[in-house]
Amino acid sequence: QVQLVESGGGLVQPGGSLRLSCAASGFTFSSYSMNWYRQAPGKVRELVAGIASVGGSINYADSVKGRFTISRDNAKNTVYLQMNSLKPEDTAVYYCNAKFRTVVRQYDYWGQGTQVTVSS
Numbered sequence: 001q002v003q004l005v006e007s008g009g010g011l012v013q014p015g016g017s018l019r020l021s022c023a024a025s026g027f028t029f030s031s032y033s034m035n036w037y038r039q040a041p042g043k044v045r046e047l048v049a050g051i052a053s054v055g056g057s058i059n060y061a062d063s064v065k066g067r068f069t070i071s072r073d074n075a076k077n078t079v080y081l082q083m084n085s086l087k088p089e090d091t092a093v094y095y096c097n098a099k100f101r102t103v104v105r106q107y108d109y110w111g112q113g114t115q116v117t118v119s120s
Contacts, residue, residue: 009114022096
């Protein structure tokens with residue numbers, strides 16, 4: 001059974017930091033690209049950061065470059081999102097996502113989400 005379990009969300013003041021974790025099970029973690037998405041109220045879900053399965057190539061949304069860092073630990077089947085210099089506009093539900101593509105199919109798994117609220 002595939003599971004992605006996020007943790008680490010919460011309430012933080014502007015300028016503060018949070019570290020999100022996503023623990024994966026039920027699939028071959030090292031073969032999947034791992035991503036963090038977020039969805040604010042009334043907005044579409046957007047990609048925040050992604051890290052490839054092989055080679056570790058990383059991409060970030062322009063809005064978080066220089067402030068957020070994605071990393072993965074394949075030995076622990078866990079992906080992280082270190083968020084620094086948080087802004088009120090970072091407030092959203094953050095979702096962990098795992099993707100794997102073959103020639104004929106894409107595998108796409110999602111966590112349940114963790115709330116991040118940036119407010120004074």
